Amino acid sequence: MSIMDLPPFNRAQLHAIEVLRGGGAVVVTSPSPMTYGVVARDPRAVNLLKGRPVDHPVAISVHFRTAHDQLFQYLELATDARAMVDHALADRMLVSAPIRPDPAMPEWLVPAIEDGWVLFFDGAWAPLWTLWGSFPFLYWDGTDNPPVATASEARALFPAGTVVIDADDRRTPASTYGPRTVIRVDTDGRPTVQRTGIQDQEAGPALLDRLREFKSAVAVLDGPGRTPLGKTYVSTAVFEDDEPKELVPRTRIQVEFARDPNKNEGGPNVLDVVSADVGCNHLGTAVAAGELLTGGRLSIPGLGGTQVGCQGPLRDQEEWFKTFLTSTPSWRLDGDELTLTSGGTTITLLDRKLAEPDLPLDGIxxxxxxxxxxxxxxxxxxxxxxxxxxxxxxxxxxxxxxxxxxxxxxxxxxxxxxxxxxxxxxxxxxxxxxxxxxxxxxxxxxxxxxxxxxxxxxxxxxxxxxxxxxx
Missing domain, CATH: 2.40.128.270 (Lipocalin)
Structure with a gap:
């Protein structure tokens, strides 16, 4: 099938991807009731299309977990405040948060930082996933003044030849359109409305109350102390009834824990995610934030995953591990070591960055x-x-x-x-x-x-x- 055989909407996204990869900017639809926005891989392209100095700070969309997690490593925020930030991202708000100075900070974050604060959001929208899913992050600026609510308004606002992704027919019409609310979250986790937008216009003062209540509720569920969220662990020992259990040769258990804003319609705003691998299929599930690791137990209602046909010992090992994970095992952190226990089975795991440190680029x-x-x-x-x-x-x-x-x-x-x-x-x-x-x-x-x-x-x-x- 050639590109010309695709529906016009798909062809438009592929053309936009080519423009973005070539260093240009495109205008994209946002879901109702938000306005259109300008995105680019190069922040200078956003500013040029907006008619501003090329070094003007821009917002950044961190819609891939890799980009999201890298950014969160450098935020100067407590864990419960980070869960609240994910709640705001799921509600499609812009978030301004303090960022700690660090020479190892990725350069792609710099254009979104001003005076020690970084401005970010999660721009991915399912009807445009061909476009958003082609880039781990994109620089962004809204079309807020005037508020651009339709593709025809966007074409009239920007120079001729500007690529505009028209997804008006995929939005639910709204009586009022407006820019995204900007929430400022201080180091102590206190949220305030930095710029009024469509979210707080609709919710009013209840918006901040909802964020504070979510922050408090998740903090109670998470409990005091550290959690394995945001880390990947690999097995160092497995025991059954106090006897060592040998895994299939050249395999080991890997378990990853993450907290993400929910990109899907419906369901909890923020998800706790567990992903696992024991040598064949990639397994995983997601539950509401705070419900995965509550009370020192790993609560997994069921596991989905890839459908590779495991053979013989690998199949048996995977079934054994799935049974273990869904048995509500207890978990305990001791420094960088995570221990999972259920019945007579104990699995000891170590933070992957210590167990399998990243190799240097040079000399390999x-x-x-x-x-x-x-x-x-x-x-x-x-x-x-x-x-x-x-x-x-x-x-x-x-x-x-x-x-x-x-x-x-x-x-x-x-x-x-x-x-x-x-x-x-x-x-x-x-x-x-x-x-x-x-x-x-x-x-x-x-x-x-x-x-x-x-x-x-x-x-x-x-x-x-x-x-x-x-x-």
């Missing part, structure tokens, strides 16, 4: 496992198993499976900028050209990189990238 030979297209689609190539990259103090070298490559790079906390990349011109089979083109495209300016233990992801602004593993 990174083997290419798959290529990436459209930011998240993996594809294997016959020659990818032979290709590798190595980084050494500003110089990159490697092998494409047919040719040698070399070049230079600079780096910050989240990006690599490659230059002078050359690839030898040894004749290669025609079916390897697409693979080599992907490598060339990835090794360009503003390539984001993330390292998780022994995995490296390189992703170019175009959505092309490489998935690599340390050899």
């Amino acid at each position: 030979r990174w083997k290419v496992m798959t290529t990436i297209t459209n930011a998240d689609m993996r594809q294997g190539f016959r020659f990818s198993g032979q290709a590798w990259l190595s980084f050494d103090n500003g110089r990159v070298s490697g092998w494409t499976g047919c040719n040698e490559l070399s070049g230079t790079y600079t780096r910050n906390n989240t990006e690599l900028s490659f230059s002078n990349v050359t690839i030898t011109d040894t004749p290669c089979p025609p079916d390897t050209e697409a693979f080599r083109t992907t490598i060339r495209t990835t090794l360009g300016p503003a390539t984001t990189y993330t390292i998780t233990h022994n995995k490296l992801i390189l992703l170019s602004p175009s959505g092309t990238g490489l998935d690599l593993t340390a050899e």
Whole structure:
């Protein structure tokens, strides 16, 4: 199927994604009763379209868990206040919160920070998920003055040729449209309305009361002390009836805990999420915030997950683990160690960052496992198993499976900028050209990189990238 065979709405989103990856800005629909907004991967593009200085602070949408969790690492807020912030995000408000200075802070947050406060929200909306789901975060500014409520108004407001995603037919018409309310949350967790918007116009003083009540209720459920929320743990020991239990070779238990704003219509505003893996399927569930870890028990009503057909011992191990997780095991934290216990079974786990620390970028030979297209689609190539990259103090070298490559790079906390990349011109089979083109495209300016233990992801602004593993 070609792009022209898709419905016009889908084609419009794909065109908008191309514009965003090219450094431009587009105008997107928000759900009623909010106004349209301007989004971009580059904050300067937002400001140019809005007719403002390019370095004007903007808001940032953290609609992927990775971006959301990275931001929350740097907020100067207590845990119960963070749950309240997620409640405001689920209600589609803008949040202004204090951020602690830290040299390790990701550079992509800087455009949304002003005088020690960061302005953020969760902009993802299901009808536009093709667009929002292609980027972990986007810079944003609303169309508040005048309030733009329809696609035709947006086209009249912005210069000719501006991409406007028209989703008016997917919104419920409202009698009044307005900008998002901006909630300011102080370090002590006290919320105030920083800018009046559509949410507090509809709810009035009850809006702040609702946020305070949620904060207090979750604080009671969470209880005093630390919780495993926001961490991933991997098993270090398993005992059944005081005897060691051996897991299937080359497997271990991994459990991740998270707290997220609910992106779906209906249900609790904030969810506590558990994800687990024991060597085959990815398992998980979500419950209302505060109900997952209440009273020292892990309360999982049921587990969903992927549907990989596990064979033999892996299948039996997964069924054993699912039974354990849904048996309301007790949990206990001792420093970075988490212990889960149910009946005669005890599982000891360690914070993944200690058990499997992230490898450095430099000094490692990174083997290419798959290529990436459209930011998240993996594809294997016959020659990818032979290709590798190595980084050494500003110089990159490697092998494409047919040719040698070399070049230079600079780096910050989240990006690599490659230059002078050359690839030898040894004749290669025609079916390897697409693979080599992907490598060339990835090794360009503003390539984001993330390292998780022994995995490296390189992703170019175009959505092309490489998935690599340390050899």
